[in-house]
Amino acid sequence: MAYLSMLISALSQGMLYAPMALGVFVTFRILKTPDLTVDGSFVFGMTVCAAVTIAGHPVLALLAGTAAGAMAGFFTALLQTKLRIEPILSGILVAAGLYTVNYAVLGGQSNLYLQYDTVNSAGAAVKAASPTIYKNFAALFAGAEGLFADSNVQVLLLTLAIVAVLTAALGVFFFTRPGMAIRATGDNEEMVRSSSINADLTRTAGVMLANALVALAGALLCQQQRYADLNCGSSMLVMGLASVIIGQVLFGDQGMVGGLVSAVGGSLLYRIIIQAAYQVDMPSYAVKLLSTLIVVAALAVPLVRQKLPRRRKGGGAQ
Known part of the structure; x- marks a missing residue:
């Protein structure tokens, strides 16, 4: 039962980060452009989502966070296309600038919890938890028993539905005229x-x-964990790359739709690997090193696959 809980927790986290893996897939696999804006835009979506969620609009908060990320991407592309700044440097500049923007959105503090000021029945000022899509969805399972009573299962189900619709929409979009133009570029x-x-x-x-x-992805994580933090964007690019690479290694080059699905699958597997690593007696600060090693190992798999048949043929010839 403990292993099942661990697996469900890993899958729910993997689904939360799946939109980020899809975003990294778009830049690195479709546009073939290294975009380092990821660490900044992830937190930008999170901070904007937190501010709108506290105002009492959880669904609008997701849309606002998504729009904030699109705005960050616009400025990155502007530096690339109009000022002819190298893509890597463009992403670094925008991500660095977003740190200040995110700090301002959070009200000059490093983190912000999803709660608002209200007055209780006794007339005292208290903090109340802001509604989120996950809180509203969990209300549907009030009184449920067994597996569906688990909050991680509820998060997994709702996020799975969102990611499924998102992946399907992207699969259709990239076969439309604008999508084909992006692919051709x-x-x-x-x-x-x-x-x-x-x-x-x-x-x-x-x-x-x-x-x-x-x-x-940052907005979804914000509502799931019920707070936004400036440091949540650390190593997001590495995580996204790991998801895309792991997915490609496992499923191979399966075309556009297959690539989108493999990015989601890679995100799930990456979180399972990380969750399993937490079960080992290792310090928490070693997780980033583990993430790097996972990416290196995934990058090395295609080369190993190419060399193995050659060695087998060479051995057979002798």
Whole structure:
């Protein structure tokens, strides 16, 4: 039972981070552009979501957080397309600037809990928990017993529904004319320009879409953990890359829709690996090193696969 609880917890966390993996997939696999805005846009989505959630609008908070990420992506793309700044440096500059923006959104503090001021029946000023989509969804299971009474199961079910709809929508979008233009820009930007397509516009749309997805993951995590923190964006890019790479290693190159699904699957597997690592007697600060090793191992798998058949053929020839 303990292992089942651990697995459910890992899957629920993996689903929360799945939109971020989809965003990283868009920039690194479709646009073939390294975008380091991720760490900043993830927290931007989280902080904006926290502010709107406290105001009493949990669904609008998710939309606002997503829009905030799209805005961050817009400025990154603007630096790339109009000022011709290198993509890596553009992402670093925007992420650095977002730290100040996020700090201001949180009211000049490093974290913000989802609670608001109210007055109890005795007339005393108290703090009350702000409504979130997960809190509202959990109310549907009031009085439930067994597996569905587990909060992690409830988080997993709701987030799974959101990610499923999101993945399906992206799968359809990338076969529309604008989606195909974004894909073509990543494959051969010069050819796109020669075809009288505004490559700057399509690149901007792709980067905005990617960071909107990343920010949505931050907004979902904010409502699940019920607080926003400036330090939550640390190593998000590594986590997103690990998810995309693990998914590609496991499922291979399965086309556009397969790539989106594999990114989600990679996010789930990554969280399972991390959750399993927590069961080992290791200090918490070693998790980032473990994340790096996971990425390195995933990157090395294709090379190992290529060399193994050669060694087998060489051994057979002898």
